[in-house]
Amino acid sequence: MGISDLDGEIASHQLYADPERMHAVFDRLRRDDPLHWTQAPGHPPFWAVSKHADVVEVGKHPDVFIAEPKTFLLDDEDLRVRIAETAATGGKLVRTMIHMDDPDHKKYRGLTQSYFMPANIKRLEAIVQDRARALVGRMLEREDGCEFCNEIAVWYPLQIIMTLLAVPESDHAYLLKLTQQFLAPKDPTLKRDGPEAQGKGAVAREYFAYFGKMLAERRAAPPTDDLGSLIAHAQVDGKPLGMMEAVSYYVILATAGHDTTSSSMGSGLYHLLRQPGELERLRARPEWMPSAVEEMFRHGTPVKHFVRTAARDHVLRGQTIRAGEEVALMYHCANFDDEVFEDPRAFRIDRSPNRHVAFGFGVHACLGQNLARASMRTFFQELLARTARIELLGDAAFIASNQVGGLKTLHVRVTPAAATAKAAQGEGAAA
Numbered sequence: 001m002g003i004s005d006l007d008g009e010i011a012s013h014q015l016y017a018d019p020e021r022m023h024a025v026f027d028r029l030r031r032d033d034p035l036h037w038t039q040a041p042g043h044p045p046f047w048a049v050s051k052h053a054d055v056v057e058v059g060k061h062p063d064v065f066i067a068e069p070k071t072f073l074l075d076d077e078d079l080r081v082r083i084a085e086t087a088a089t090g091g092k093l094v095r096t097m098i099h100m101d102d103p104d105h106k107k108y109r110g111l112t113q114s115y116f117m118p119a120n121i122k123r124l125e126a127i128v129q130d131r132a133r134a135l136v137g138r139m140l141e142r143e144d145g146c147e148f149c150n151e152i153a154v155w156y157p158l159q160i161i162m163t164l165l166a167v168p169e170s171d172h173a174y175l176l177k178l179t180q181q182f183l184a185p186k187d188p189t190l191k192r193d194g195p196e197a198q199g200k201g202a203v204a205r206e207y208f209a210y211f212g213k214m215l216a217e218r219r220a221a222p223p224t225d226d227l228g229s230l231i232a233h234a235q236v237d238g239k240p241l242g243m244m245e246a247v248s249y250y251v252i253l254a255t256a257g258h259d260t261t262s263s264s265m266g267s268g269l270y271h272l273l274r275q276p277g278e279l280e281r282l283r284a285r286p287e288w289m290p291s292a293v294e295e296m297f298r299h300g301t302p303v304k305h306f307v308r309t310a311a312r313d314h315v316l317r318g319q320t321i322r323a324g325e326e327v328a329l330m331y332h333c334a335n336f337d338d339e340v341f342e343d344p345r346a347f348r349i350d351r352s353p354n355r356h357v358a359f360g361f362g363v364h365a366c367l368g369q370n371l372a373r374a375s376m377r378t379f380f381q382e383l384l385a386r387t388a389r390i391e392l393l394g395d396a397a398f399i400a401s402n403q404v405g406g407l408k409t410l411h412v413r414v415t416p417a418a419a420t421a422k423a424a425q426g427e428g429a430a431a
């Protein structure tokens, strides 16, 4: 049976605000037409790549499936706005390594590759630990509970990446707002308001104003060992980065570096609390933290899809993808493929192996994955060590975005470890 009745949903942002419906659509897609030519009304057609094996296969051919000219799906209206907004910049809002193919991709990625390697991430542990300690402290102060996503999770990776870029703390809230508008342009509560709400152009202009100034300041000063200075003083082909590329570098680190991790924190905590016994199992077996974190990445898969365009004809899963056609790598859908993951809807802190594609696959695979892992481990270790109990209060809500998303709100209450110990002592004395 065909599945063209699903095309509108496959292309939509709204699907991701309703996880049950999302999984129902994903299941049918993988089962009935795993490489599906999707023709949604008001949307250019694209191949939906839903199987894990095919996401990996596309990732192995970066010469065929190229990043230019589009990274995310755009509907007809998005395209109209984008063309109008970028007429002066050759069709581009930003030009980050995600938008590049070789040889440029390799050159630009190479500038910060070693900064994100495990040896250097270890050097950053103190920054990560400090931020985790402060935010868990904030949760503990809120005796009546807190809204975890907006009060805690969005701040943690933001503060880490902004500290690495050496952005002043007073600007963190402003940059958080820009990032949310950039990555969830269709979510009713996160998107930009007013006459410029339609595209991402106005947000990109604000980024250029802010980071352009920062770039000039860093270039005027001698090099220091923060990431902001590293990019300002970096060279490609013997020349400093152009304004577009340098500011875009700041933008990609600011955006890729925090909404994704905060989203994994929200969905990670949510699933730990919802899947009976998993939180207690993790308390009892802290050595499972690394695999628990991988399962958080898989289950939440914050980056829902990325787009590639075929540079030439290529046969995938027996179908010919023609030069110029778009493929959407549906990372979230692929991470629930039962040919790869046993009982994929279950959240298992000891899932092994866990070959998820939450960080993508191939030359564009996430540059910040070691930082994301270290941040998540540190936060959950701190949270578990300092709490005796974590309760879910009410229902969670999800972001309507087919780009980067996850939980929008999650109300929880924590009981400090020491308070429970004291209460137990009190009860013991009373008995």
Ligand code: HEM
Pocket (backbone or CB within 6 Å): 097, 098, 099, 109, 161, 252, 253, 256, 257, 258, 260, 261, 264, 297, 301, 302, 303, 306, 331, 357, 358, 359, 360, 361, 363, 364, 365, 366, 367, 368, 369, 371, 372
């Ligand atoms: C849970 C956390 C994260 C997730 C799920 C995630 C996911 C991803 C994915 C799926 C891609 C591949 C995009 C593509 O297919 O084109 C990617 C690329 C990238 N990520 Fe992450 N990311 C996370 C955290 C971070 C952090 C903390 C940083 C940096 C501070 C970062 C920086 C980047 C960069 C620079 C790229 C582009 C790599 C390239 O094009 O070569 N990410 N990420």
